[in-house]
Amino acid sequence: MSPASSHYDAIVIGGGHNGLTAGAYLAQQGRRVLILEQSDVLGGLAKSQTLESGGTMPRYAHLAYGLSPKVVDELKLSSLAMRTLPTTHLSPDGNHVEVSDQGARFVSGESHPQSAAYESLRHRIRSYSEALAPVMHSAPPDIDAGLGLSALRDLFPLATAGLKLRRQGKDEMREFMRILLLNAYDFILDELDDGPLAGGFAADAVLGAWAGPRSPGTVYALLHRYAVTANATVPVGGMEAIIRALADSATAAGATIQTSARVQSITVANDCVTGVVLEDGSSFGARAVLSSVGPMPSMRLAGKEHFDIETVRRIRHIRAKGTTAKVNLQLKETPVFSGLETRHLGGRLLIAPSVQYLESAFNAVKYRRLPDAPVIEAVVPSAASGTSATAPATLSLVVQYIPYHLDGGWTDAARASLSHRVINTLSSYAPGLEQSIIESEVLTPVDIEAETNAPGGHWHHEELNTDQLLTVRPINGMARYQFGVGGLYLCGASAHPGGDVSGIPGRNSVKQLIRDGGV
């Protein structure tokens, strides 16, 4: 029996944005809650790192897509001031395209010839995805619940979404049903010529995914991503502001947060959780445990003997092959991109100059190779988050498609090769960048998994494809956050509705836990 034993209503494993969100909701509901984070810094995939110079930069995620306004509102995260970032779609010929609320125009100021077509396409996607917001904010329906009152309540969000879509008119509804499982390649190129504008749009559909624009289902991924907020945003103060706000909200409501607390196991008695044991030997009791690490790590913590064989098999077959690497650069000076002004650096820069380019980059990952020309989403964190410029200057790069399983493994040579390809690609848009680099850090999907426990280092903890969505996410039969053992819940991105820094899985899991009477 451990000496430092104490009892909570609920314990949350993982102090990422979803774990903190879940903890904050529980505390808000008056539950005694303990949040455990293995690392010494909170944030998980949304965490920031402190540089030697004292500045900070986002370690993994550098933008918040779809941070739920509901979460912000319900947890009273009033300190958060979100900035919507314009996107600049870089073009190899220097005719970069800037996309903001004012539409698409060349950086030279000229309007883009396909601006109208682009706007109408984006408008269509947004009107569909807005209708889906209720579906995101509730647990997927339970088909086996029959048609009782409670089951109808579960179907309500779906019905609301359907009704919202139907109200847009018959033609729009038909179009929605056509494009639902369509691929981004056809959806976009039916309306636009291939180029930076189309490529950047397609990037929004596939960023983080093991899927190319030609893969069916990528339009749904786009709808899904836009469902909560259709823009890339970043809070004033950077991504760490989100984590700080969530942590503050949780502690203010009475939650205890403990960092450097590695969970060794989830204790189970009579098929119900009883608490957790840490690697340092301390143990905590609880009626409920919410885990924001993926299904496989969660199952391992609880012990797979508590799961039926079919569940184990399904969990083993979850697809979570990360395709995104992170490259963090420290530079002597703020980078200079040909053709761009300083103000553009306050936005999001996309190197996805055509849909074809994206598809070619995807080809390599299928055969566990590095793409010659990767897709890059670049952010200058200080400029984007409106904080004063740091010295050294930083450049944060999300790089795709980078295989989790690389042929030959992630050797130092392989990392160097990845770094070389990234710098090479960037240099054609920002000549002289290479000479400016003081330090570069490469985080492969394998590194990301090792550091954060995100399965496969995957952006969404689990591939966001139709066969792993809604009622079949994370696996068929476990879509309602409850995870095999009584009182054990998933509250991370592998649960509905998936990744991006939204906070929704954290929120939904607590709602479900309370509804189930678990705490």
Place this chain on the structure above:
Amino acid sequence: MARFDSYDAIITGAGHNGLTTACYLARAGLKTLVVEKNDYIGGAAVSRELHEGWTYSNCSYVCSLLREEIVRDLDLPRHGLQVIPYPGGVTFHEEGGYFASYDDHNAMRREVSRHSARDADAYERYHQVVMRQCRFIRPFLLRTAPDPLSMKPRDIGELVFLLKRMYDLGGRELGEMIRFWTISIGDFLDEYFETPIIKSSLAGSGIIGTGLGVYSPGTAYVLLHHYMGDVDGSIGSWGFARGAMGSISNALASAFREAGGEILTNAGVSEFIVNDGKVTGVALENGDEYLASTVASNMDVKRTILEHVRRDAMPAEYVRAVERFKIRGSSGKVNIALDSLPEFPELPDNGLSFRGDFSCSTSLDTLEQAYDDWKDGKFSEKPYLDMLIPSRIDPTLAPNGAHMMTVFTQYAPYDLNVDGVRSPDNWSEETKAAFADSVYDRLSVISPGIRDRIVHAEVRTPLDIEKEVGLTEGNIFQGELTFDQLLFNRPVPGYAQYQTPIEGLYIVGSSTHPGGGVMAAPGANAAREILRHLGKAKTMPAWKDTEAYA
């Protein structure tokens, strides 16, 4: 001298679907005419003697999907149709070794366990899941897809039928269905099997005829599309039509003529004549005009609408939707006359005991790479081949001792990429020969010396298939089998019940639900819709008890 004859109904295109529609219209007492551009009937289900003594199924080559309800109802066996099942096949590993497949479940299980005991267990589960999906889908093949936005009692009824069947599956099975219908065949097989050759052997059916790769989501459905048929009630089995595939068309034509129908060959359509939003007949390329207030097109929807109807006769949005409909050429075909039976030294008995389909692939990666070649506008360096020697089972196809071989090839592009330029014009004698060589090279891996046995070969690129058969881009399904183009989305949302915006003009080919393959279901479903509009629905069987077949 131009002719101006009048009919109750005209069908353009004597493919198997057109003929099926024609049969039912004629049996309902309509004076029906079928016009066909070629000098032979059958469309893509034909028997052609292209080399003296050898008969080729030079387009479609095997039979399973043909709905037995239709076969029985039209009494096709009496009109000469005989389908002979063939037992299983062999997938060769390019570096030696093979995986055989059998119709017999126990034989199959033994063969799987020869490679992996674990896979043998997995095969039981895999087989159950696929068969369960087959049983679910089969009753929908002969039903018109409901319009989910319609308030008509019939649509609501059909929708309720669909939803109830889904609900009856229960949560777990419904979840499995959602997964199966949206997952890629590669990911699906990876969940079950560990042996690459088994996976690549099973994956073939997931890509045949499509512009998708084994790792494209939705290809498990394509596999299902190839499994949901049967030969004499044996679900998932395939067979040969005795006398080659043309005997299906010939049997349908015979049934049609018996019902009083008339077929005109060498009669290509130049235009569907439309007046005041109504079709009034067809104008032929030779200047003749035939009048009818009901016209059914067996051509694919793009060819029908974009090439043969005046644009101003249709709403612009409809035309736009048809333009957007994806029909991508991805398959080629090589038909070969052999002077003797090829040998397969890898197999026991030199292969004498195997009479089904042969293919050669190594792993799912090889198949995916073949797709990537195609995306790039090239024919696959290592294509997926589905090769059969029907004369092994049907001796009417080749002279004594000689054989006929049919080789289906996936992938071959329509707009071939030569030096960075993609165009169908790049298919020249030279590029065609290179394409054929890639196929022969692959064949030589499994049957060394096969080149020396070749007496004659017909090489068909997607462009050839388009030109001769009339299928846009040579796509064998008249439209990709992806979800945006299935059920109530096929071919155009809101026009998925075989109708068009033009009154009296119908689409009855594989561009419509339930899609391609020699199935005859689109043709029969379309006939039922046409007859319903004419108030003669009762002349056709309703097949409501189709569960009996499921």
